Amino acid sequence: MSVSQSAHIHAAIAARNDRSLAAKAIDWIRTRPEGGIAVLFVLVQIACVAGALAFPTSFRYLSEPNIAVLLKSIAPIGIMALGVGVLMIAGEFDLSVGALYSFCAIVAATLSNQWGGDAGAEGASSLAPFGGMLVGLAIGTLAGVIHALVTLRFNIPSFITTLGAMLLWKGATLLYHGAASLRFKPTEPFDTIFDGSLGVVHASIIWFAVFAVIFHFILHHHRIGNHFFAVGGNQKAAVAIGINPTRTKIIAFAIAGFMAALSGIVAGARVGSIQPGGGLGLELVAIAACVIGGHALMGGRGSILGIVLGTCLMFTIQDVLLLLRAPGFYFEMFVGGLIVVAVITNMAIRRKN
Structure with missing residues (x-):
């Protein structure tokens, strides 16, 4: 075999491998629920990095303070969206998560302050914030179970059940604490665990x-994850x-x-205070992150990577608009339009499949 023939053979093999990789990438984008948002996220990041390099003084996207603020903003909604996304895959909605966000945090902070005092106070207990947190998490979990029982026992759409629950938990927050903000400065080691930082990386992110990895394992490598997809896709x-x-x-x-x-x-641990109405409206943002990330509104389709990318994309756009000093309603317009486009795309993919 001549040198030229060998070169042609190697070139043909390399071209076939390249086509194979490209075909696999295209298939992944078409078949995975997060495929489209992954492409859009990468393109947005490339544009942002290019803009930051071209205009380093006026568009400080790559500055450490901006990255730190961006990561802190992503985490709370991202954590909420993980739970909302799992429920959407199972074919249900929960519009009360924003109200629970406030109520459970206020209960946890109140008990923490009562049992242990503020950080630095003499005699403050280091375990008090963890005790308050456990109570808050138990209330949130129990509330979810109650929502499920009411929805399933009386065959009520979860949209209606949790809409009523949203108003109930909103009123419970005001009844329990009032309308004033609540100071929350937990003692160590709670403060470091939930409000510490490693450079620009805040503990919350x-x-x-961590929970994204756990939920990815549950959804895609555990039997209960298969049950979520099956029930949401075709309950019968x-x-x-x-x-x-x-x-x-x-x-x-x-x-x-x-x-x-x-x-x-x-x-609450990150900010140092909790507003009684601070969570209202966040349920829609969490649902939007899931829908943008490829979740089907009818259930049975979605992924944890899609939730992560959807949340990151939303807050990247918000950060860009802030850096460009654009009016705040531009963000709402963008998210609204992106939700509609995402739903249309998901419906088209679902019909094709």
Whole structure:
């Protein structure tokens, strides 16, 4: 075999491998729920980095303070969206997670302050914040179970059940604490665990990443994850193969309530205070992050990577608008338009499949 023939053979093999990799990438984008948002996220990041390099003084996207603020903003909504996304895969919604976010955080902070005092106070207990947190998480989980039982027992759309629950928990927050903000300065080691930093990486984003990995394993490598997809995709077929949809949806609702409570507590520890109405409206942002990330509104389709990318993309756009000094309503317009486009795309992919 001549040198030229060998070169042609190697070139043909390399070209075939390149085409194979390109074909695999295209197939992944087409078949995965997060495929489209992954492409859009990468393109937005490339544009932002290029703009930061071209205009380093006026567009400080790559500055450490900006990156730190961006990461801190992503974490609370991302944590909440993980629970909301799991519930959406199971075919249900929870509009009360924003109200639970505030109520559970206020209960946790109140008990922490009562049992241990503020950080630095003489006699302050280092375990008090953890005790308050456990109570707050238990309330969020129990609330999710109650929402599930009411929805399933009386065959009410979860949209209606949790809409009523949103108003209930909002009123419970005002009844329990009032309308004034609550100071939350937990003692060590709680403060370091939930409000510490490693450079620009805040503890809250680490918790978001940890739970994203856990939920990825649950959804894609555990039996209960298969149950979520099966129940959300076709409940009758799920029942036919022996899956209990009631138990599955109760678990999904409980996860959503737990993550809403955790999100509120993590955000409260970061900010140092909790507003009674601070969580209202966040349920729509969390649902938007899931929809943008490829979740189907009817259930049965979605991924944890999609939730992460959807949340990151939303807050990247918000950060860009802030750096450009654009009016705040531009962000709402963008998110609204992106939700509609994402739903249309998901419906088209679902019909094709």
